[in-house]
Amino acid sequence: MTRRVAGLLLLAGAGLVQAGCSHAPLVSPAMHAIDLPAPTALGDDHFRRDRPAGLSEEALKAILDAPVSLDETQRLGVLPVTDAYRPEMALPLPPVPAELTRSLDAAGLFQATSEVSTDWPVDGDLPGLRELAARYRSGYLLLYRHRFVDQSYANAWAWLYPTLIGALLAPSRTLETAGVLEATLFDVRTGTILFTVYERVRARSDETPWGDDRKLRSMKLRLLEEAAGKLAEQVVSKARHLIAMRRRSAAPGPVSSAFDPGRSAGPPAADAAAVAHSPRSIAGYPL
DSSP, X not given: OHHHHHHHHXXXXXXXXXXXXXXXXXXXXXXXXXXXXXXXXXXXXXXXXXXXXXXXXXXXXXXXXXXXXXXXXXXXXXXXXXXXXXXXXXXXXXSHHHHHHHHHHHXXXXXXXEEOOSOSXXXXXXXXHHHHHHHTTOSEEEEEEEEEEEEEEEOGGGGGTXXXXXXXXXXXXXXXXXXXXXXXXXXXXXXXXXXXXXXXXXXXXXXXXXXXXXXXXXXXXXXXXXXXXXXXXXXXXXXXHHHHHHXXXXXXXXXOOTTOTTSOSSSOHHHHHHHHTOXXXXXXXXX
């Protein structure tokens, strides 16, 4: 009898445990976020090979931290340059500097725009550029140059070489030229460059095997004439953007009104004390 009662009690306890497990919700352990310190932003260059010989770290940071803007009250000189941005001493035959000067004058972005002659006796390096700018009293110089690479090779018409007429008249030579027109705005006072724009050109032509140099010069001149206006548009657009940046940075902030709807009604704070002490006032307002 005792064993039977013990078995019944054991079965009843097991049933109660099972019923409790079936109705009680399972509780999962909660993972709390770990508070980690925010990473520190890099502010210095830690690569020793990056140290410029002609510029200290303090000067580099001062230049990079200064705002970039364009002073439209200055004069601008358009100067043709060659390799390493030395003044171009050759005869100024390319039409691009004249087109750049005309477009900038028409845009009215500077006090005056002028082409710069390189015949003045100056150094042939960066000091020479600044001396020319000083002679023209120009705060900015637009440095222009173009570079071309040429290629000439025989094409399929070359099989007519054995015939006399084919050797003289067949367009058996293919002439290719590709170039880059470049304009760089140089700030004479600070020695910094405000922008550089490129206009890339390319041409190809099948020609007779005579006078390749003359034909290549003609191709390049045609490319320069066609690309001059496009390069001038890029320069004017960049200059307008820099002028707009300076105007936005110089614009005054919003003026707060005395009748701000976010403020509670009543006299201005500066006059509250005087009004409160007035003998003829009710609730701070003068009668």
